[in-house]
Every structure is written in C-alpha cells, then in structure tokens.
Amino acid sequence: MASTVSLLRKLILESPPGEWAINQLRELLIGALKQGPVPQHVAFEMDGNRRYARTHRMETVEGHHRGFEALARIMEICYKCGVKVVTVYAFSIENFNRPKYEVEGLMQLAKVKLEQLTTYGDILDRYGACVRVLGQREMIRDDVLQVVDKAVARTKHNNKAVLNICFPYTSRAEITTAIRETVTDFLAPPPPKNTPFSPSRIRQKVLSSQYDDRDTLPTIRDASPDNRAEADLDKDVDGDTGDSSSATLLPDSPQPRVRARKSSSDSSTLPNPESITADTLDSHMYTSEDPPLDVFVRTSGVERLSDFMLWQCHQDTHIFFLKCFWPDFDLQDFVLVLLEWQWRQKQKAREGSVQIKNNKVRRAME
Numbered sequence: 001m002a003s004t005v006s007l008l009r010k011l012i013l014e015s016p017p018g019e020w021a022i023n024q025l026r027e028l029l030i031g032a033l034k035q036g037p038v039p040q041h042v043a044f045e046m047d048g049n050r051r052y053a054r055t056h057r058m059e060t061v062e063g064h065h066r067g068f069e070a071l072a073r074i075m076e077i078c079y080k081c082g083v084k085v086v087t088v089y090a091f092s093i094e095n096f097n098r099p100k101y102e103v104e105g106l107m108q109l110a111k112v113k114l115e116q117l118t119t120y121g122d123i124l125d126r127y128g129a130c131v132r133v134l135g136q137r138e139m140i141r142d143d144v145l146q147v148v149d150k151a152v153a154r155t156k157h158n159n160k161a162v163l164n165i166c167f168p169y170t171s172r173a174e175i176t177t178a179i180r181e182t183v184t185d186f187l188a189p190p191p192p193k194n195t196p197f198s199p200s201r202i203r204q205k206v207l208s209s210q211y212d213d214r215d216t217l218p219t220i221r222d223a224s225p226d227n228r229a230e231a232d233l234d235k236d237v238d239g240d241t242g243d244s245s246s247a248t249l250l251p252d253s254p255q256p257r258v259r260a261r262k263s264s265s266d267s268s269t270l271p272n273p274e275s276i277t278a279d280t281l282d283s284h285m286y287t288s289e290d291p292p293l294d295v296f297v298r299t300s301g302v303e304r305l306s307d308f309m310l311w312q313c314h315q316d317t318h319i320f321f322l323k324c325f326w327p328d329f330d331l332q333d334f335v336l337v338l339l340e341w342q343w344r345q346k347q348k349a350r351e352g353s354v355q356i357k358n359n360k361v362r363r364a365m366e
Contacts, residue, residue, distance in 0.1 A: 007042045030080050033335065036342045038082040039294030043309050046071065046324030048300030055325075060103040066327035068113045070121065077331055079127035079161055081338065085290045086129075087164035089308045093136065093173060110167065118151040126132045130159030134286040135169035162290060171310035178284035178311075186271050210275055217309075285311055293317045295341055299326045318344060 046067055053063025071088060078086050090110065096103060117124065118131065140148060143259045148167075282288060295314040299307075301323040305313065312321065320337050322329070 002065055005212065009031055029331070029335060030077065033081055033120050033338055033342075036176075039338075039341060040083065040291040041085040041087070042078055042083050042295045042297065043087040043089075043312070044074065044326075045296070045298035045305075045306065045308050047298055047302055048328040049327060051300060052327045060102055061109060064109055066107060069110065070327050073115070074122050074329060074334060075163060076127075076131075077334055079123075079129060083161070085164065085287075086174065087134075087290075087293075088311070089168065089169065090167040091135075091169070092307065093168045093170045093306070095168065096139070099312075105263065106143050107141055109342045111147045114151045118154040124155050124163065126159060128158045129163050130155040130158040130161075131163050134166045134174075136173060139168050143240055164287065164290070166286075166308070167180075170307040171305075172307060175281075175311055178281050181284045182280055184277065186273070187278070218337050238276065245334050250255050287312055295337065297322065297337060299324055299329055304331045338360040345353065 044324075049063040049067040050060050051063075062173070075086055091106060104248075107333045113215065114131075123129070124131065131154075133152060135144065137148075143212065184229050247269075292314060293309060294317065296305075296309060296313055296317055296319045299322050301321065303321040318341050320340070322333060322337075324333060
C-alpha cells in the first residue's frame with residue numbers, strides 16, 4: 001500500500017500539470033519572501049557531496065555532479081529573491097591532498113560545468129550576473145584555466161549580480177595575499193608629482209619674451225634638490241655666498257666644517273605603519289568590491305567554517321549549519337534560512353528603536 005501511494009505521488013508530481021503547479025507555488029513563495037528584507041551577500045559552503053554519493057551508492061564524482069546541479073538551482077533562487085552576490089566554496093586548496101583520481105575528476109567536472117554555465121545556460125544573462133573566480137590561479141590546470149578565463153570574459157558585461165566561485169581557495173591564502181599586497185604598496189616609492197611645467201622652463205620663457213631673442217640665453221637647469229644641495233655645499237666650502245665679502249682665514253685657523261646635507265630623495269617617504277587598518281586589508285581581499293557578508297550557510301551538519309570566508313564573517317553575519325547534504329539543498333531549506341534571517345533583522349531593528357527611545361527618555365530626565 002505504501003509503495004502504491006509513493007508511486008502515485010511520484011506520477012502526479014512528475015506529470016506536466018504537477019510540475020506546473022509546483023513551479024507556480026515556488027514563484028509565489030519567492031515573491032512573498034521578496035516583500036521583506038533580503039540579504040545582499042550570501043555564502044554557501046557546499047559540503048556533503050561525497051557522503052551523499054556513499055548514501056545513494058554512487059561514484060564520488062557523481063555526487064559532485066549532483067552538487068553542481070544544486071548550485072545552479074540555488075543560484076537562480078537567490079537571484080530571484082534579490083540577492084546581489086552569491087559566493088560558493090567550490091574547491092579548497094586542501095582538496096589537492098585527496099586521491100589523484102578524485103582531484104582530476106573534480107577538475108574535469110569544473111571545466112565541463114563552467115562551459116555549460118557560460119555557454120548554454122541563460123541564468124547568468126537573465127539575472128545580469130558576472131562570474132568571478134577567486135583563489136590561487138597558479139594551481140589550476142592550464143586547460144581548466146582557459147575555461148575559467150573564458151567564463152569570466154563571457155559574463156564581464158553583466159553588472160546586476162555576482163557569482164563568486166572560490167576555486168582553489170582557503171581563507172589563510174586569501175589573507176596572506178592581502179597582507180603581501182599591502183606590504184608591497186607600502187614599500188613602493190610614491191609616484192612622482194605630475195608637474196606639467198618646471199620652474200626653469202617658465203623662467204626661460206619669461207626671459208625669452210623680455211629679450212625678444214636678441215641675445216642667446218643660457219639654458220637654465222632645473223633647481224633640483226640634488227643641485228641645490230651641491231650648490232650649498234660649494235658655498236659652505238668656499239665661504240663665498242656671492243652677496244657678502246669673506247674674511248681671510250689665519251693660518252692657524254681651523255678649516256671650515258663641511259656640512260653634508262641630505263637631499264629630499266634620501267629622506268624616508270614610506271607611509272606610517274600605524275595607518276594600516278582593517279579597511280586597508282579589506283581593500284586587498286578577493287571580495288573587496290562586494291557588500292558585507294550577511295548569511296553564511298554550510299550543509300552536511302558540520303559546524304565549522306573550515307577555512308572559508310574567515311575574514312568576511314563579522315559580527316553581523318548570520319551563520320547557519322544545516323544537516324542536509326548539499327545535493328539535497330533546495331528552496332524549502334533556503335526559505336527557512338531566509339525567514340530566520342528576516343526575523344533576526346526585525347528583532348535587531350526593534351531593539352534599536354527601543355534603545356533610541358530609552359536614550360531620549362534618559363536625556364529628557366537629565
């Protein structure tokens with residue numbers, strides 16, 4: 001009896017009228033969610049593909065294949081709800097320690113899915129989403145890297161949403177790269193000031209206009225700091241400034257002390273290290289152009305970040321650990337996440353308004 005009911009339910013849901021009804025319900029639910037606040041940046045740690053494959057007695061690569069199908073499904077749901085940036089953890093640098101056949105399978109799968117996503121899929125163009133691949137490019141196979149560059153170039157004209165694919169990536173590598181770039185910027189000499197006309201050139205033009213080219217004027221050299229230093233040094237040695245007479249020194253008199261002057265180019269022009277702030281490092285992160293991370297979701301029941309978005313997770317980031325495997329993650333799971341996030345936002349706004357009222361009452365009593 002149970003098998004008959006299950007078969008009947010499957011036939012109804014997979015029939016054209018059943019699929020149409022389910023799609024209408026999904027659209028209605030998404031439209032209702034859009035009426036409330038919507039997170040602008042959502043990150044997914046797609047975990048559980050291998051355990052999903054073992055549970056369903058299939059090859060590990062097939063589990064990853066189902067995971068990419070879930071990514072396309074969830075990506076469209078997010079963009080329909082109004083999410084601007086979706087960041088996914090596709091491949092960790094630590095995954096290179098896995099068996100070689102699995103690493104090769106993941107690389108080949110990423111190559112095929114990126115080609116399908118950018119060549120045949122209309123999801124990105126429909127929602128105006130551009131693809132950005134974040135991670136250590138030098139660790140990607142050459143044939144996969146070509147597909148990555150093609151996917152980025154194919155969608156670079158889209159500017160309404162963003163799909164960040166972390167591949168291969170770890171937060172420690174990202175933070176290390178950001179610190180290295182910050183140090184490089186601070187050690188680099190400042191760019192020369194752009195002066196269209198030097199003072200010597202201006203003086204030369206003025207003198208030329210006064211003399212009307214009757215006499216050949218000597219070329220006036222730029223009064224650079226080095227030249228001024230040499231001239232001052234000569235004045236100190238000779239003791240003659242050209243404007244006043246110099247006294248004759250006695251034979252027993254000590255020789256004048258030569259004062260070495262440092263030119264401005266020798267002075268330290270490096271920025272103050274105290275000016276390095278969290279915003280300085282944030283400007284060198286992979287996600288520097290994206291809004292702050294609002295929601296972090298990890299599937300498979302594991303409750304840790306596992307070196308993903310460590311810098312981006314801040315005090316206002318809401319972290320959700322779900323028990324379902326990533327290939328099973330669908331609209332019903334995302335709805336629960338989004339509803340809880342919206343409830344927390346309303347609670348935060350309510351507490352903020354109460355705090356403002358209390359402050360007003362306290363000031364009035366004072």
